[in-house]
Amino acid sequence: MKLPNGYGSVYKLSGKRRCPYRAIVTERWLQDTNTSNWKQKRKTVGYYETKAAALEALAEYNRSPFDLGTSKITLQEVYDRWSEEHFSTVSESNVKGYRASFLLLQPIANKRFVDVTLDDFQYIADNSGKNFPTLRKYKVLVGLMCKWAVIHDIIPPDRNKAAYIDIKKAGNPNSYDRQPFSRKEIEKLWKWKDTNEYFKVILMLIYSGVRISELLDLKKENVNLSERWFDVTASKTQAGIRKVPINIKVLPYFEEWYNKNDCEYLISTPEGKHFDYRNYYDSYWKPLLQQMGVAHRPHDCRHTCVSLLAEAGVDERMIKKIVGHKGQGVTQQVYTHFEIEALIDAIDKI
Structure with a gap:
């Protein structure tokens, strides 16, 4: 023919x-x-x-004619070029999330991007064994990479199928069922607090509601001990950028860590260095919780704080403001003295 x-x-x-x-x-x-x-x-x-x-x-x-030079670019190369442009515009926590998500794509990293199909992306999601929040980040990453590839004429617009990746049924059968610390477990933490200074870190997490990454990345320059608050300057969400009140019960522990050494970060390793999450989790969190005979993840501290505040009758809008939930709306960068006092009054109720 x-x-x-x-x-x-x-x-x-x-x-x-x-x-x-x-x-x-x-x-x-x-x-x-x-x-x-x-x-x-x-x-x-x-x-x-x-x-x-x-x-x-x-x-x-x-x-849909494509440029034959760009058609040879692999998925790995697209990620490398996209990340070089994008990472400077987002927080370090987002960068870590994207890097973790890209690890899921390693089985097809060397495949030409023009040859990667929706089925490829869906197969990765279906067989990752990851839970919904993790795969939501994965889907966002794929979408941003596809958008970049369209802009740079690597694939035509109609080949960007990232929006059709289905993660609704995603779930890790071995995933951890997150639950707040019980009253008895919290009492146990208070009893054991002097046996290891890192037990106090767990109490600081529970009585502030911050994410573990927010506490590990907290610099001393952003802590105001006299006025009992600290600034979270980098977070997973825009709503996470906030002032966090320091509960009177854990104020002494903030003071101890602040004056402990010359590290610029509030929480530090025994050597006075900045904590990497994996180092903290593997070397301190897991052993201490095993010692107590309980099973929790760091994020459970955040759930615990929310639960305690709700039980104490704190207004839902105030709770969202303290923990930095998205539902609180656009974050105010400037807090009045009255607002800070209201936050402190609320956190002291637990």
Whole structure:
């Protein structure tokens, strides 16, 4: 069957080759300055095992022509180029989340981006064993990478199928069922607080409602002990940027850590260095909780704070303001003295 003019062509190369069928298209016409004759400048779409595969590739190219240079870019290369541009515009916690999400894509990292399909992305999600919050970040990452690839003409707009990745049924059968600390467990923490200074860190988390990343990344310059509050300057969400009141019960522990050493961060390693989450979790959180005979994750402290505040009758809007939930709306960067006093009064009720 004769192909339409300007469509391109497929022909078989001589000799024994694994992919003998070559698909080519006319890139542009060039005029010879000496003879004034016009000649075609052709480019190769690809080499294929069968004629049918070559014709299919040619048809795909004509449906949405792509640049053959960019078509060789792998998913890994797209991530590298996208992250180089994007990471400087987001918080460190977001960067960590994107990096963790990209680890899920390692099985197809070396695949050409133009060859990655919705089924590929969906398969990764379905077989990741991750829970919904983790896969939500994964879906966001894929969407941003696809958008970048469209902008840079690596894939046509109709190939961006990230929005159709289904994560609603996602769930890790081994995932942890997060529960607040019970009253008895909190009492046990208070009894054991002097046996290890990192027990006090757990109490600081419970009585402030901050995320573990927010406390580990808290610098002393952002802590105001005399007025009993500290600034969270980097968070997972815009609502997380806030002033957090220091509960009177754990104020002594904030003071101890503040004056402990010369580390610029409030919470530090025994060597006086900034804590990496994995180091804190593996070396301190897990052993201490095992010592107590209980099972919790750091984020349970945040749930515990919310529960305690609610039980104490604190207004829901005030709770959201303390813990930095998205529902509190646009975060105010400037707090009045009255607002800070109200936050302190609320946190002291637990």
